[in-house]
Amino acid sequence: MTEIKQMMHDMGRHARQAAMALGRATTKAKNLALHAIADHIDKQRTEILAANASDLEAGQDKLDDALLDRLELNKDRIDGMIDGLQQIALLPDPVGAISDLNMRPSGIQVGKMRVPLGVIGIIYESRPNVTADAAGLCLKSGNASILRGGSESLHSNRAIAQCLHTGLAQAGLPAQTVQVVETADRSAVGELITMSQWVDVIIPRGGKSLIERISREASIAVIKHLHGICHVYIDDKADLEKAVAIAFNAKTQRYGTCNTLETLLVAEAVAEHVLPALGKLYLEKGVELRGCARTRDIIAGINLASESDWETEYLAPILSIRVVDGFDQALQHIDQYGSHHTDAIVTDDIQRARRFLREVDSSSVMVNASTRFADGFEYGLGAEIGISTDKLHVRGPVGLHGLTTEKFVVLGDGHIRG
Numbered sequence: 001m002t003e004i005k006q007m008m009h010d011m012g013r014h015a016r017q018a019a020m021a022l023g024r025a026t027t028k029a030k031n032l033a034l035h036a037i038a039d040h041i042d043k044q045r046t047e048i049l050a051a052n053a054s055d056l057e058a059g060q061d062k063l064d065d066a067l068l069d070r071l072e073l074n075k076d077r078i079d080g081m082i083d084g085l086q087q088i089a090l091l092p093d094p095v096g097a098i099s100d101l102n103m104r105p106s107g108i109q110v111g112k113m114r115v116p117l118g119v120i121g122i123i124y125e126s127r128p129n130v131t132a133d134a135a136g137l138c139l140k141s142g143n144a145s146i147l148r149g150g151s152e153s154l155h156s157n158r159a160i161a162q163c164l165h166t167g168l169a170q171a172g173l174p175a176q177t178v179q180v181v182e183t184a185d186r187s188a189v190g191e192l193i194t195m196s197q198w199v200d201v202i203i204p205r206g207g208k209s210l211i212e213r214i215s216r217e218a219s220i221a222v223i224k225h226l227h228g229i230c231h232v233y234i235d236d237k238a239d240l241e242k243a244v245a246i247a248f249n250a251k252t253q254r255y256g257t258c259n260t261l262e263t264l265l266v267a268e269a270v271a272e273h274v275l276p277a278l279g280k281l282y283l284e285k286g287v288e289l290r291g292c293a294r295t296r297d298i299i300a301g302i303n304l305a306s307e308s309d310w311e312t313e314y315l316a317p318i319l320s321i322r323v324v325d326g327f328d329q330a331l332q333h334i335d336q337y338g339s340h341h342t343d344a345i346v347t348d349d350i351q352r353a354r355r356f357l358r359e360v361d362s363s364s365v366m367v368n369a370s371t372r373f374a375d376g377f378e379y380g381l382g383a384e385i386g387i388s389t390d391k392l393h394v395r396g397p398v399g400l401h402g403l404t405t406e407k408f409v410v411l412g413d414g415h416i417r418g
Helices: 004-024 029-042 045-059 067-072 073-090 129-140 152-172 187-193 208-216 240-252 268-285 293-298 308-310 326-335 350-359
Strands: 098-102 111-114 119-124 144-148 178-179 201-205 230-234 260-269 288-291 318-324 342-346 364-367 404-411
Touching: 004 098, 004 119, 004 144, 004 178, 004 187, 029 045, 029 152, 029 293, 045 067, 045 073, 045 152, 045 208, 067 152, 073 129, 119 129, 119 187, 129 144, 129 152, 129 178, 144 187, 152 178, 230 240, 230 326, 240 260, 240 268, 240 326, 240 342, 260 268, 260 326, 268 288, 268 293, 268 318, 288 293, 293 318, 308 318, 308 326, 318 326, 326 350, 350 364
Parallel strands: 119 144, 119 201, 144 178, 230 260, 230 342, 260 318, 288 318, 342 364
Antiparallel strands: 098 111, 111 404
């Protein structure tokens, strides 16, 4: 057995043992650990930012702007980690909750109990804040976790991991409840995604190539989304002032996230009224626009969008714009090119809003709101471990409930089957 293989299997065995101990932990102990971790992250800000600065410096010549944005930690993002952990502590503990308890004709009672998934392996690129978010959600939902961040965030993840282990120790929980893989060797990922005797679920967060690899090679169930090609459709019954604000925010509030707008669809009847103002705002912000022929007639000097543009998640200040005949063509475009992540309509027509909600097959569908709200924190989940575009076993932002499953429980009093 190679050194990496031995290390990963040792981590898996320790994680399984920790998961069993965590199953006996009280909600009070888990919440104590979450608050303690948050406190230590707050106290270790200087050390965390220094570690992150080392990662950023090392990545300057190797990472594009979108990845550097994801990698960077600052005061607000550290505040976000702390707030996320504290919110998770305030959420109801789903573990052990019994629902749908019914009396059967035989006299037994049958219900469902919510239980942890067990051991969760999480593989992610950049975004060191995922280390805290994922650890907190797994801890509260009763799961042990093995976290494997990218080599580009190794120093940041180590600094955050120290806070995690200090907080766990303070609450009397096993240190192996959360383990961070500290090697940059890619073979560690190959081991993690095939250790079915130790790991129950894999959650990858990163670029399309990473998630395709994990989906292809894993011998363990995977909760995933490949990419986020998000749309905003401005309907001909839209309040155009709202439409401009929503479409501008959805693209420019942050470029390197999976819920960022990538294709703007505009009804032909309002295109000449809304696109000049939006185009001006985007261009002033430095966003490169790529449009269909009808868009280019309205916004002069922009590049012609190709077929591949409608299929591209830019994660950058680039936006594709298409003028459509109306509502039905917008739905057809989303169905053909969308990634089932997040899509929004801006309209004051209640019937079209209802149709959009019903007919668009995405994990988040919105009316008169920016796609940037597709986020576990914004949804009240405390934080998220990722956004799933799968339909089984969880869809959309994955919070506490998404990290649990159900088992049937039967209550009897000496009942036997006749």
